[in-house]
Amino acid sequence: MIQKPKGCNDIYGREAKIWKYVESVIDATMEKYNYNYIRTPIFESTELFHRGIGESTDIVTKETYDFTDRGGRNMTLRPEGTAGVCRSYVENKMYGDPTQPVKVYYNGTMYRYERPQSGRDRELTQFGMEVLGSDDPLSDAEVISLAVNIYKMLGLKEIKVNINSLGDKDSRDMYRKALIDYFKPHIGELCEDCQTRLEKNPLRILDCKVDADNELLKNAPKTIDYLNDESRERFEAVKEYLDIMQVSYEVNPNIVRGLDYYNHTVFEIEAKVEGFGSNNVLGGGGRYNHLCSEIGGPETPCIGFASGIGRIVLALELEKIKMPIVEDIDLFLMYVNEEEKKYAAYLAQELRMAGFIVDTEYTGRGLKGQFKQADRLNAKYVVVLNSEDLNNNEIRIKNNKTKEEEIISLDVLIYYLDEQLNAGVEDDYHECHCGNDECSCDGDCGGDCHCHHHE
RNA sequence: GCGGCGUUGGUGAAGUGGUUAACACGCUGGUUUGUGGCACCAGUAUGCAUGAGUUCGAUCCUCAUACGCCGCCCCA
Numbered sequence: 001m002i003q004k005p006k007g008c009n010d011i012y013g014r015e016a017k018i019w020k021y022v023e024s025v026i027d028a029t030m031e032k033y034n035y036n037y038i039r040t041p042i043f044e045s046t047e048l049f050h051r052g053i054g055e056s057t058d059i060v061t062k063e064t065y066d067f068t069d070r071g072g073r074n075m076t077l078r079p080e081g082t083a084g085v086c087r088s089y090v091e092n093k094m095y096g097d098p099t100q101p102v103k104v105y106y107n108g109t110m111y112r113y114e115r116p117q118s119g120r121d122r123e124l125t126q127f128g129m130e131v132l133g134s135d136d137p138l139s140d141a142e143v144i145s146l147a148v149n150i151y152k153m154l155g156l157k158e159i160k161v162n163i164n165s166l167g168d169k170d171s172r173d174m175y176r177k178a179l180i181d182y183f184k185p186h187i188g189e190l191c192e193d194c195q196t197r198l199e200k201n202p203l204r205i206l207d208c209k210v211d212a213d214n215e216l217l218k219n220a221p222k223t224i225d226y227l228n229d230e231s232r233e234r235f236e237a238v239k240e241y242l243d244i245m246q247v248s249y250e251v252n253p254n255i256v257r258g259l260d261y262y263n264h265t266v267f268e269i270e271a272k273v274e275g276f277g278s279n280n281v282l283g284g285g286g287r288y289n290h291l292c293s294e295i296g297g298p299e300t301p302c303i304g305f306a307s308g309i310g311r312i313v314l315a316l317e318l319e320k321i322k323m324p325i326v327e328d329i330d331l332f333l334m335y336v337n338e339e340e341k342k343y344a345a346y347l348a349q350e351l352r353m354a355g356f357i358v359d360t361e362y363t364g365r366g367l368k369g370q371f372k373q374a375d376r377l378n379a380k381y382v383v384v385l386n387s388e389d390l391n392n393n394e395i396r397i398k399n400n401k402t403k404e405e406e407i408i409s410l411d412v413l414i415y416y417l418d419e420q421l422n423a424g425v426e427d428d429y430h431e432c433h434c435g436n437d438e439c440s441c442d443g444d445c446g447g448d449c450h451c452h453h454h455e
Numbered sequence: 456g457c458g459g460c461g462u463u464g465g466u467g468a469a470g471u472g473g474u475u476a477a478c479a480c481g482c483u484g485g486u487u488u489g490u491g492g493c494a495c496c497a498g499u500a501u502g503c504a505u506g507a508g509u510u511c512g513a514u515c516c517u518c519a520u521a522c523g524c525c526g527c528c529c530c531a
Contacts, residue, residue, distance in 0.1 A: 001504080003522055049531095063529070080531040110531080115456075117525065126531090193528075204529090258530050284531090306531075336489055369483080371491035384490060398490080405490080 007114070007122025009310070017325045018313050019125075022154060023107060026127050029150045030105045033142065035129050038104040040084035042111075046074040051295055052083035052261065065111045065122075077111035081128045082288070082304050083295070089132050090297030101133035107309070119311055128285070128306030132292070135301035137234055140265045140287060141241035147269055147283060147305045148247055154312065155321040156282075158272040162252035163239070166223055166263050167231035169290075175226035176202055182221055189216055203256040222253040231264065238265055255284075261294070262286040265303065273315045282315065283307025326357075328378030330421055332400075333360040333385065334370040340385040347385075354414045356421075374400060380421065 004010060011019055030037070046066055065077035078084055085104060089095065094102045107127035116122060129146065131139045144161060151159045166172050179202045187195055194205045206217060227235065242249055249267075257266045266286035273280060285305030292300035316323065331351060333344045344360050351358045359377055361370050367384070374382045382398045389395055395413055398405040399420070408416050 003504090006522065063531090082531080112531075114529075115527090116523085117527095120530085207530095334490085366484085367489055368487095368491050372482095375492060382490090386489075396490090 005122070007116035007120075009121060009123070014325070014327070015313065017327070018316060018323060019309065021323050021325055022309055022312055022316070023127075025153050026105075026107060026150055029146065029153055030129065033103070033146050035103045035105040035146070038085060038088065038106050039108070040081075040088050040106065041078070042109060043075045043077050044084055044087065046076040048083050048087055048295060049076050049079060052086065052291055063113050065113050079110055079112050081106050081108065081110065081126060081306055082130060082291070085130050085304075086132070086292050086297070086300075086302070087295060089300070090292055090295060095133060095298055095300060101131050101139065103129070103131050105129035119308075119314075121310065125309040126306050127309060128283075128304060130302055130304035132302045133300055134303075135289065137237035137265075138241050140238045140303050141245055141247070143285065143303050143305050144242060144249070144267055144269075145245045145247045147285070147307065150307075151269065151271065151282065151312075154316060155323075156271050156273075156312075156315060156319065160270050160272070161242075161247065161249035161267060162255050162270065163242075163249045163265065163267040164223060164252055164255040165227060165231060165235035165238075165265055166256065166286075167227040167235075168263055171223075171227045171231045172263060174228075175221065175223050178221045178226055179203065179205070183216070186216055189214065201258075204258070206254040206256060223256070224251070224253055234264060257284065257286055261288040261291045263289055267305075269307075271315055273318050276315065276318065282311055328357075328380060329359050330356040330379070331358045331381045331383060331417065332370070332374035332377060332379035333358065333383050334367065334374070335361065335385040336367060337387065339387055340390070343390055344385055347383075351414065351417070354418075356417060381417065 027037075046064075049064060064079050067075055067077075069075055085106065089102060105127065106129075107125070109123055109125050111123055113122060114120060129143060131143060144163070148159055148161060167175070180198060183190065183194075183198055183202065183205065187198060190198070190205065191208065194208050197205050197208075206220065208217070224232075224235070239249070239251075252268075255266050255268055257268075264287040266284070268281050268284035270280045271282050283306055285303065287301070287303040289301040290299070291302065292298065333348055335341045335344045348358045348360050359379070361373065365373060371382070379400050382400050384396055384398070386396065389407070390410075393410050394407050395410050396405055396407050397413070397416065
């Protein structure tokens with residue numbers, strides 16, 4: 001049997017409906033913040049990622065899907081979204097648009113050649129946003145608040161923002177040096193991995209799980225202490241805007257992010273979810289003021305965020321969060337003989353065009369099997385087509401919940417269905433997903449609740 | 456890239472070196488020749504991830520490969 005490639009997934013059925021719902025919330029929230037959808041290629045020149053992300057880490061050298069196309073060009077399946085967006089910004093000269101900054105969001109598949117494990121696939125779907133062309137701390141705060149609000153609109157509770165600042169290039173270099181100086185005399189007390197990290201990527205030692213309880217780590221120099229005045233003021237401004245926007249956060253000096261291109265603000269957002277394990281980070285991002293110039297564009301200050309949709313879907317399911325997913329149909333059309341089947345074909349079309357969700361029988365089941373099928377599909381109404389009725393211009397329609405059957409004129413079928421189906425529409429149709437326990441909208445906000453502003 | 460464990464019908468799964476691979480759900484048909492969801496009856500894997508080997512004989516033992524889960528590395 002042909003199997004799907006390692007680390008890839010088929011998403012279908014109920015899970016697919018959850019995905020579409022999550023994506024619809026993302027779209028709606030992005031729209032409110034005035035971020036425009038952008039689609040960039042799934043593969044790009046290998047060079048884009050090498051220059052953008054940096055050669056230093058393992059990431060680019062061995063963890064991407066590289067291939068040579070028939071023209072001999074070196075291509076790479078995108079491992080993340082930011083580089084492609086920056087390339088597009090530069091190539092399309094968006095820096096010339098009068099409406100700076102450029103605010104965009106994407107949602108697409110990324111590819112990483114890694115050994116799959118919990119919460120980590122080779123093909124994954126991420127959404128993210130980027131603000132290109134602003135160094136204003138307000139844009140940092142806005143990106144963070146937007147990310148938080150998407151999670152909240154989805155109904156996730158206990159969202160925690162961890163924020164840190166790496167400072168500008170000077171601050172970062174100073175800090176890196178300070179870290180090496182600090183750890184070097186104690187190198188023997190670190191785990192094996194950290195000993196190699198010391199030269200390669202000293203910042204990551206702070207993230208180490210093995211040495212997490214090591215006193216050495218707890219007393220290590222903090223990025224914040226090495227910020228120069230300008231960087232420090234900038235970080236304070238970001239935090240102030242977050243306060244004003246009523247986004248709660250925690251300064252966590254161990255957040256460093258893996259990539260070279262980050263500076264100033266870096267952050268990760270985690271959710272406390274039962275069953276999520278230690279790997280509970282939903283997404284993260286940061287400021288990257290030099291990436292655009294690195295790939296040949298003008299120096300452009302940017303900030304962005306990215307988050308895996310698969311993990312969000314998993315979190316929603318684990319938390320058993322109610323979602324407005326349609327899992328039933330309006331009407332199931334049943335028939336027995338060929339004449340009735342033909343009428344079913346005609347009627348299904350008519351009703352669908354009139355706006356109803358209609359299904360019928362395609363596998364030759366008997367009437368008994370068709371009733372079972374109607375139940376499996378959660379049909380609200382069933383119709384058993386009958387030649388005699390049809391000759392009398394009549395049709396039997398049965399409420400599949402109350403089991404009451406009525407014989408009505410074919411001419412009023414659409415009107416009848418419309419009336420019946422919309423009768424109970426006032427019921428608890430919308431669940432409020434603002435994520436605020438104190439919310440008083442009682443679900444009548446139509447999914448459009450802004451009550452989290454009153455927290 | 457390294458390591459541990461796993462893979463049995465549509466599904467959940469039991470099982471054993473030896474002839475018919477349990478049980479349950481589901482599905483199909485019948486009892487009921489066009490109004491079901493109950494009940495009863497019947498049918499439903501020449502097949503136990505794939506390939507090779509050991510053996511008189513392999514789903515079971517060995518090895519390899521693929522995929523999965525979980526760690527490590529790395530984490531965008």
